[in-house]
Amino acid sequence: MAALAAMRADASSLTRKHPAHVFRPLSEMLSRWAADGIGTTSFHAGVENAKRRYAGYGLAKMLPLNRVLVGCESSRAGAFGGFHHPDQGYRHLQMVAVITMYGPMERRNPERPALALLDLLRAYAHDCLHYGSRRRYVEVAGVPVRTQYGINYRRTSGQSYSAADQRGSHHTRNLGIVMEGACDKEARSITRQTAERFGVTAPSDVLGGLAFRDVTGTLTEEDAGRVEIVPESEEKTRYAAALSGYEKGVNRRYSRFLEEFAPGEESECHTRLLAAIISGDVTALGTWLDERHGPGTFTGLFRTPGYFEPGLTA
Template sequence: MAHLLAAHRATAALDRAHPHVTFSLLHWLLDTWADEPAREVFRQGASLLAGRYRQLGLNQLLPIDRVWVGVRSTQADAFGGFHHPNQGYRHVQLASVITRYGRLSDPRLTSPELVALDLLRSYAHDCLHWGSFREYRLQEGRVVRSRYGINRRDPQGRSYSERDKDDAVSTRNLGIVMEGATDQEARTIAAEVADRLGLAERITEPDRLAFSDTTGRLEPSDFDSAHPGVAARFQLAMAGYEQGVGMRYRRFLAETGGTEEAALHGLIVSAMIGGDVSGLTGWLDRRYGARAFPRIFRSPAYTGPDPGE
């Protein structure tokens, strides 16, 4: 199975989904920046996330030369950043595909510090995807991922938990839980760097909404009015992600963790990284009774083992 994964990693192109975008490696991009404050944003953030993730059990970060950044596009309406379509971590290739914030048809960085902060969020986010526990199995000649973090798939490919309903305000889906936990960590790191460097006073319109998103400070009212222009689709994707992931995860933590929601969040992230769910399931059992994890998350259609079995 290892040789099949290696072969796929050697032949699978990272940029096929973005034929109009020119990519650079993240460390090449950082080396070319003349804006020292922007470089400082990423420097401080990288140091902060290394310490934070080490506390959670992740001792090695996604290598910076495994991060490809879209820097230019031949499409006039291409707008990059965390919410650019079809980007993120590629678990087969063990690499990340992201884009710099802003109009990709314009080589100028209109807000260099926000570009750096957005890249920091993306990198911190994908470091956790890269560092999360995973198992693979060979099925009908194909390599499939059978376990990722605290989530599993049974031999028929069914996920451990069901999808949330479209109008859900909270979540009981492990995919959303892990994505929400991952991005909460990334946004928290971005927010701390922004506060240290006083970025809130230097980010102006039309970038205020993206700054609030990157630092985890969006409010429901932020999406009450339309935002026309090149960034409109980006902002629509931002709203969908916030409502479908960020808000649902925060509501889940509040409902399930109560006054201990920070502790629950930490247990989720640690279990994702290490693959040992005993701390998380034990915490849930003490609070909600035996076998709380399957009662909260397990889909009736799932036929595989529960976490820890």
């Protein structure tokens, strides 16, 4: 606990990976934008919606806004931020989320506030689920080692309960992908509802349109080809490629998983998965899957051959 507390007292190890960007707590960023005349009501409304929904999955507390660091005012020429900016996201040891303002980052305020706020909402709603996922740590040689995260497990030797998917696979048998996909599906659903409520629509330019459909979970098969024609800058091209890779490697695989093992009941399976991720208990989810596919479905789907940990029920 002392080692974890020390890590959580100082997030500089995360922010110094981005020396060109200035990072501020999310609460401060929202206040600065509001003071500059940018309406932030859509973000706050989306967060309230997320709180209500997440409570139904057993999440009692959202990620504190002061534990979310937002980067902008970059000194790097052409810097472009957003959900798919490199080396950002929630970090469990520090219990901090590092994210960036969507769009050109060489400025104090977003170029497109409405879209930037949706991107921010998607990132925050996503990271709240990571923050609330069940975790278990043990001490190994004075260092905290995470042995459980949500419904995934890892031995102190580093062996994971489920193996990585094969490169290029269109489906998944990896619990990390399943949990990441479940969190993002939920976050994008909240963002889509918020966009509809506040009348935010897709920009007309290629990257802006892709980003809008990404944060709202409405990317199409045709969008895969549009990624190749993002103009203007290397950073924007790289951002579009990361967006496409995440869609194919996480969200599409998770959608196919639901279609495979819960046809016609995708929403029910998704809900049960999120509840299990928050509680860390796979019993109810395992029973639900067994009723549809036979005994031992969870273990058969996910457990790597040779993995065994005494006392693990799955």
